[in-house]
Amino acid sequence: MNKLEEKAVSLLQSGVKLILGYEKGDKGARPFFCHTPEDASKLIYDEHATTNLATYILKPELMGHDKVAVCATLRTLRAIAQLASENQIKEENLIVFTITEEGNGDVKEFSGIDEINSYLTDKELEVAQLYKELDEKLSGMSREEKWSFWVNEFSRCIKCYACRAACPLCYCTRCITDVNRPQWIDPWPSPMGNMEWQINRVMHMVGRCIGCGACTKACPVGIPIGYLSRKMLNDLSEEFGYIPGQAMKDGNSLSTFKPEDKENFIH
Numbered sequence: 001m002n003k004l005e006e007k008a009v010s011l012l013q014s015g016v017k018l019i020l021g022y023e024k025g026d027k028g029a030r031p032f033f034c035h036t037p038e039d040a041s042k043l044i045y046d047e048h049a050t051t052n053l054a055t056y057i058l059k060p061e062l063m064g065h066d067k068v069a070v071c072a073t074l075r076t077l078r079a080i081a082q083l084a085s086e087n088q089i090k091e092e093n094l095i096v097f098t099i100t101e102e103g104n105g106d107v108k109e110f111s112g113i114d115e116i117n118s119y120l121t122d123k124e125l126e127v128a129q130l131y132k133e134l135d136e137k138l139s140g141m142s143r144e145e146k147w148s149f150w151v152n153e154f155s156r157c158i159k160c161y162a163c164r165a166a167c168p169l170c171y172c173t174r175c176i177t178d179v180n181r182p183q184w185i186d187p188w189p190s191p192m193g194n195m196e197w198q199i200n201r202v203m204h205m206v207g208r209c210i211g212c213g214a215c216t217k218a219c220p221v222g223i224p225i226g227y228l229s230r231k232m233l234n235d236l237s238e239e240f241g242y243i244p245g246q247a248m249k250d251g252n253s254l255s256t257f258k259p260e261d262k263e264n265f266i267h
């Protein structure tokens with residue numbers, strides 16, 4: 001029995017009803033809901049475990065009132081920390097553990113959100129190769145060229161909302177795109193509607209996105225939408241000292257202000 005399996009078995013025997021983790025799938029690791037000690041041997045944890053399991057934490061049909069444990073990657077930990085800062089986590093029903101990089105597979109269970117936050121302090125976010133290439137490509141473009149680039153990218157959007165479903169921080173019970181009285185955003189793919197949807201999405205994520213890349217990975221037509229959220233993270237970091245993946249101690253950057261804030265971004 002490896003350490004992950006040992007941990008899962010001991011949690012399930014101590015009254016935890018569900019462990020959110022990963023199992024081997026056809027295309028790498030896929031989410032796995034482990035309910036019994038017999039199934040614990042299916043749990044895996046490797047570099048292919050990229051789905052953000054925090055997406056499931058807010059689902060009442062999964063979480064109910066029982067104790068649930070999450071085998072969290074760095075991406076999932078960041079999302080849990082952000083969700084906690086938005087008062088979305090019921091700590092009493094949640095056990096979070098990870099497999100430490102340092103300890104060759106040692107299991108670390110967190111005592112609570114504070115410990116998760118301090119664990120994340122020195123953990124860097126890995127920048128995807130795709131985003132590095134986009135950085136290079138877009139940095140050589142004028143403002144107009146960038147606009148055309150994104151208009152073109154967004155024109156391919158088929159409004160499937162897979163990006164929304166994959167995002168752990170997209171948790172409104174009724175998304176503005178689904179409201180039809182009044183209808184703010186065209187629900188079908190259209191040049192204007194696509195742009196409205198994407199701008200809305202990115203603006204709703206400012207200061208909240210933890211840069212996990214799940215949205216980009218989920219997009220069936222390959223629009224690098226997570227790049228925009230990532231860019232916002234970097235801008236926030238420069239302008240407001242925001243540390244990607246860590247909850248802002250002074251509140252969300254777009255809903256708080258100080259009288260002495262710079263206004264040089266208003267043109």
Ligand code: SF4
Nearest residue numbers: 167209210212213215
């Ligand atoms: S990278 Fe995408 S999926 Fe991940 S938190 Fe940000 S917007 Fe959501």
Ligand code: SF4
Nearest residue numbers: 157158160161163219
């Ligand atoms: S996943 Fe891609 S195609 Fe689907 S709504 Fe999001 S951006 Fe559009």
